[in-house]
Amino acid sequence: MDPFFKLRGQTSEFVDSRSFFAVLDDPARTTIQDSQYSPDELVSTASPRLWRIRDKTFRNFSFAKTEVKEFEFQNCIFEDCLFMGTIFSNCRFTDCHFINCNVHRFELRSVYVNPRAFSKCIPSKNYANIGVHLFQELLRNSRMQAQPDYADVAQFMFRRWQRYLNWDELKEFPLHRRPTKTLAVVGSWMFELFLGSGVRLRNLACTTIGLMIALSLIHWELRESLGLTSNGAKVQTFIDAFYFTSVTLTTLGYGDITPSTEFGRIVLGFESLLGFVLLATLASTIFRKFSS
Template structure:
């Protein structure tokens, strides 16, 4: 089920005040309710606490939540269209199939992981990208770098999925889709869009192992007889080449060898660039 619905099905109950809304609670569950007031907390000078509540098929369209604390709460099939959360906090909450289109967060404590089950990235790509962008700005301002970084990562994932949606709806041409998809896929696999340093290290190790194997098993064709005598020699040469140190004590003697080494040097520069990008991203986000 997708989160891109824009109305509450059935015959939901309309409530015009917070008191009327709170009266709809049954065993901690608010179900099929339209909340019409523009403020959820009539007295924002005090914290309004909502603990262990489930909001199921509840519309909070254009509602401003100010100084509200949600603890162990579940938003299931709700509408948070153009809602604003200011000076709020969410602790161990969960969002499921909830439309967050144009929702805004300011000075709010929230974990992007609470939305892990909320979106179908085949149908909700625009909504998901918009939400994670809003969370990223909020969490960056609130000095929560790890959560801000995760929000940015999920925003890129949503944008990547959005390419499929655009192609299906014929909004972009196939060659544009393929070009952008290749860039997204490369960034995702090799560095997690510059946000996952461990992926850069994994990519580096894989490249070292692959080229060490190539350099060893084709050592005669690439380097001639007696240049590389063991697999350790091959690993040593590969590391020196990929890091562009180039000591020169081992070098290719054939045209094929020179071509392979040129590819290795190029990949080494790419991996180093990815590493520096990931480091700079972590420093800037922090």
């Protein structure tokens, strides 16, 4: 069996919740490891309040096929743990981290959790199907809990793992369909890198600034070929080139600096379309950030 789907070495077993709570209540026991919780349910005895578990490390531990209800985990680390088929109901995770954990087919029901806590959860792209399910579940939970910032993080990671999965499945496609599938995967990677998958403002802002600087340099170096003029004179400074780039990308078109060659008109026509798409995406992302 794949080691990712089982605990390592010899393990002990919690056969009831009483013994598990006894370990949780022991302040000297900061690490709970090499164990598995066997019952189908683990329910807080402090209901309707959440049972708080603080500053604990669960290592090589299994909650597989267990429904965990009404718990609050604070500053906890889950490392090399199994959550296959686990259901978390009405739980909170604050400043927690999941490292190399198998979350195959786990569920979240009314859970407060930052998807960034799972950034190191899946150890390899070989488990892309688990990664897709993980962040799809986090996305669904964040939307249900009206947590738009967390939903954006989950959506970004979901698309990344979906790309990993598509790339992994590429070898199973017939040869005549692989070029199209490859282009789709590459396009997805570029969409993530340059536009932040439409949800990460940092990528989008860096792309916009970088593109403006790069095009300004190109306009400056190729000003003769592009036929850039201002009041009948050639563009004289880099500031002129930057100003012209800004006007072109924002499609303002003041007309004080215009291309006078066919080559320049063709190139700058495509730049205007690129600027329209880029700035529309930027405006949409900013609107979503502040309106949510």
